[in-house]
Amino acid sequence: MTGTPTGSTTEPSKPTDSPQESAQEVSTGRFRNRIVGEDMVRARDLTPNPLNWRIHPKAQRLALDGILSTVGWVQRVIVNRRTGNTVDGHLRRDVAMEHDEDVPVVYIDVSEAEERLLLASIDPLAGLAEQDSEKLRDLIEGVQTGNDGLQSFVDDLNTRVAAEIEAAAGKTHEGKKLALTEVTIDDPQTAVNPGDLWAMGKHRMSVSDVMTGWRSWTHLLTGEAVFCPYAGPFVLLTETADDHPLIIVQPDVYIAGHTIDRWNEHHPDDLGKVVTL
DSSP states (O other): OOSSOOSOOSOOOOOOSSHHHHHHHTOOSSSOOOEEEEEEEEGGGSBOOTTOOOOOOHHHHHHHHHHHHHTOOOSOEEEETTTOBEEEOHHHHHHHHHTTOEEEEEEEOOOHHHHHHHHHHHHHHHHTSOOOHHHHHHHHTTOOOSOHHHHHHHHHHHHHHHHHHHHHHHHHHHHHHHHHHTOOOOOOSSOOOTTOEEEETTEEEEOSOTTTTGGGTGGGOOTTOEEEETOOTTGGGSHHHHHSOEEEEOOOHHHHHHHHHHHHHHOTTSOOEEOOO
């Protein structure tokens, strides 16, 4: 893995001294351009975001080390020039630090509130994409990387995708049988309204959209809180919920109601309740 590009006659551009003015100069149309510069920066000089909620397991770290060693840098770490905090790319920074490498950085100029929104939404938004398992299987079939950590990730992914395809075929068959029996699920017992903020013990659930309702939940992302956008009704019964406060964002009142019902069933002495934003 190489810290600075070789074989190039173009020097990386330096961050703009006046990011706000730079952003305004290139802003055209509906979407503002908040990018104000780029640079190669020593990984150890990048500041991790104190509100970063992502936890990266060892297998992911090894896979990223493998892809950087095999392919190199193809994506920049995002840093907010105004605060100096990393917004996206914490694991890339960590892996580069292990090798004392430079990191390609793109600088943006956003407010602290906008930084919170980006930090909370970049990964979850990507996670909303649906998966065509058969295309993914075709894509990774026969991939050989030559890197142990990366190849282990690819092999595990291949196995998991094959299992998902098989499971999906089984669910389709079961779904047809359920339709014949007219199986239904009752409405939730808890009445939930859009815009509500619910407290279930140490956990909070905002009944809102991740993008449009961010003011109701971004201030809750503190300490060891784990961000759970669009979580299912059993999320509060997991080990993660036992160990950390969960910040759930669920715009569907039906799922939100069932989430509270599951909590109330297991915590009759600490029922969910609406709290003030």
